[in-house]
Amino acid sequence: MTDTYTKLANGKWTSGLFKALNLPQPVTLTRFSQGSDLISGRLLIGAATNSELIKPIIDTFNDADISISYPNSTSKLANLNNQFNTTSLNATSISLNAIGKSDKFNGIIFDASGIKTSEQLSALHRFFQPVIKQLSGCSRVIILGRPSDQLEDISYATAQRSLEGFSRSLAKEIGKNGSTCQLMYVQSGSESLLQAPLRFLASAKSAYISAQVITVKPGTLQGSINIDKPLHGKTALVTGASRGIGAAIAETLARDGAHVICLDIPALKTDLEKIAHRLKGSAIVADITSDDAPRHIANFVRESSLDIIVHNAGVTKDKTLARMTNNHWDILMDINLSAMERINKQLLDEDLLNKHGRIICVSSMSGIAGNFGQTNYATSKAAVIGYVNAMQKPLANKYITINAVAPGFIETKMTAAIPFTVREAGRRMNSLKQGGKPVDVAEAIAFFAQPQAAGVTGNTIRICGQSLIGA
Missing domain, CATH: 3.40.50.720 (NAD(P)-binding Rossmann-like Domain)
Structure with a gap:
């Protein structure tokens, strides 16, 4: 069914009126189409100190035709130079404090698994605050952590559970330009199974999904990823x-x-x-x-x-x-x-x-x-x-x-x-x-x-x- 309101809100002659009247202007979402790149554009990847999931994140995008940036060592954030220097990725170190208006990102992925106390939650602010305005339209934000019900340490479990409030609130802030935010809880032992959920959530296939919490659990991987025909033979x-x-x-x-x-x-x-x-x-x-x-x-x-x-x-x-x-x-x-x-x-x-x-x-x-x-x-x-x-x-x-x-x-x-x-x-x-x-x-x-x-x-x-x- 046609959404006439959205068409008018984005029309050449009518969008200005909608803006002047402070009416909602829904962005036309970018959805996946056959033959288009599953993942494209520029990604920013970061991590809190002592985070444990950065390697499988990097491995996920090792064969993607994208440009990746990662932050220089900053207080409460991990130094990622060693991790990226050992890969074949087109990765460039940047300073979060020197982000300019021309720096645009199609996706931001942050490994928060190393946040183990309430004080360390400031890593979320230190990483996202300088860059969140640099998201292009219909971009993806993905935060990774550990499921609190699997953690014995009370402080660690408390800090990781807080990621749900952060991700859902951030999703509401960035939704106005068609962008989304998801949280992935990764159980210990399932690190090798992140590729499929990460690639899906980072792609245009997840256009209308936002503020969701997905838990990845240990399992047995069957075969390699066939990006073009993942269900071939099924x-x-x-x-x-x-x-x-x-x-x-x-x-x-x-x-x-x-x-x-x-x-x-x-x-x-x-x-x-x-x-x-x-x-x-x-x-x-x-x-x-x-x-x-x-x-x-x-x-x-x-x-x-x-x-x-x-x-x-x-x-x-x-x-x-x-x-x-x-x-x-x-x-x-x-x-x-x-x-x-x-x-x-x-x-x-x-x-x-x-x-x-x-x-x-x-x-x-x-x-x-x-x-x-x-x-x-x-x-x-x-x-x-x-x-x-x-x-x-x-x-x-x-x-x-x-x-x-x-x-x-x-x-x-x-x-x-x-x-x-x-x-x-x-x-x-x-x-x-x-x-x-x-x-x-x-x-x-x-x-x-x-x-x-x-x-x-x-x-x-x-x-x-x-x-x-x-x-």
């Missing part, structure tokens, strides 16, 4: 694939090299078969709530060597709780939650999801923040997050990861039907001041699906432009 099942977000997911997984099995209900058979044919994939026509659906799906994928399952199918049946019938509650819960559980159980019990497989579930911001008239929907989507958290440990025995995305306001036919004033509020109530696109959800799912995302499990990423509603 087979993915996508439910609710005939239109909207589901169609975007199927298209993005196919773009990345996967054979996509598209599933949807009989009423959408024509649309389903069209997209499956266009993507050179397969189609399953099934109602996922029917008693025989899990068996039918299992029989279909038995010869397909299934690697990825994306549970996207879902409905809304909005009523206030006082007016909600048993039917409104039961049907929604069966589609949004119970069917997913039954399908997974069937496929896992029959060992039909390959070792190193990926399960990705679609939750919602409603499951995090709640929503008026959506007690049923919010319950189901909160349960999806709980399911992901609970399943990560038993699935780890088969090296299978499970994660979720929680979309906020995404421009679809469903949101187009929302009354104008409510729709505009939904679009603007985030740090990027605009709605997302189905492809924004799809890109996050494609990241979770990568074989190289072996250390990313049990996470729920909000795709909401840092919605001002919810955590």
Whole structure:
């Protein structure tokens, strides 16, 4: 759906009026397009004293065609000369105190893992304060630390937990120019698994994701990174694939090299078969709530060597709780939650999801923040997050990861039907001041699906432009 407001706010003849009236002027976000560089521009990489993650950060960008700068030794900041001098990177040392207006950065990455006391938190200020205004539009800021619940030292755990407040606040400050900020917590032993999440978060594929916390855990890496076709040779099942977000997911997984099995209900058979044919994939026509659906799906994928399952199918049946019938509650819960559980159980019990497989579930911001008239929907989507958290440990025995995305306001036919004033509020109530696109959800799912995302499990990423509603 067209966002007329954003077009006018950035129009040649109208942008001046919006600025004069102090109206929000959403930046047109830079999104990934086929053939473009995954990562481009100039990066600034820094670290606090005694930080432990700088080497895997440098290794991540060793083959990228980018220019990298790093700060000279400064109080409370690490001296990075030795680390960069041992690499083949095009890296240049700069003085943070001498940053000029012409110095522009497309990304800033800071290793904060060495911040172990409240006094050392000043390293965040010393590093970011001189450079944050030098971010180009639609840039990326990534902060890395250690998860506080894994640390025994109280001061260390306290300092690392503070990174969430810093990163979320910084995201709100830089969102006005389309830039984003993320926090990565890296568990000890998972340092070699940073490439996939770092490359995703630093790229245009994460355009509508901001203020998120991703935890990287120990895992087993399968193969090397194929930047152009990271899902080459993989087979993915996508439910609710005939239109909207589901169609975007199927298209993005196919773009990345996967054979996509598209599933949807009989009423959408024509649309389903069209997209499956266009993507050179397969189609399953099934109602996922029917008693025989899990068996039918299992029989279909038995010869397909299934690697990825994306549970996207879902409905809304909005009523206030006082007016909600048993039917409104039961049907929604069966589609949004119970069917997913039954399908997974069937496929896992029959060992039909390959070792190193990926399960990705679609939750919602409603499951995090709640929503008026959506007690049923919010319950189901909160349960999806709980399911992901609970399943990560038993699935780890088969090296299978499970994660979720929680979309906020995404421009679809469903949101187009929302009354104008409510729709505009939904679009603007985030740090990027605009709605997302189905492809924004799809890109996050494609990241979770990568074989190289072996250390990313049990996470729920909000795709909401840092919605001002919810955590």
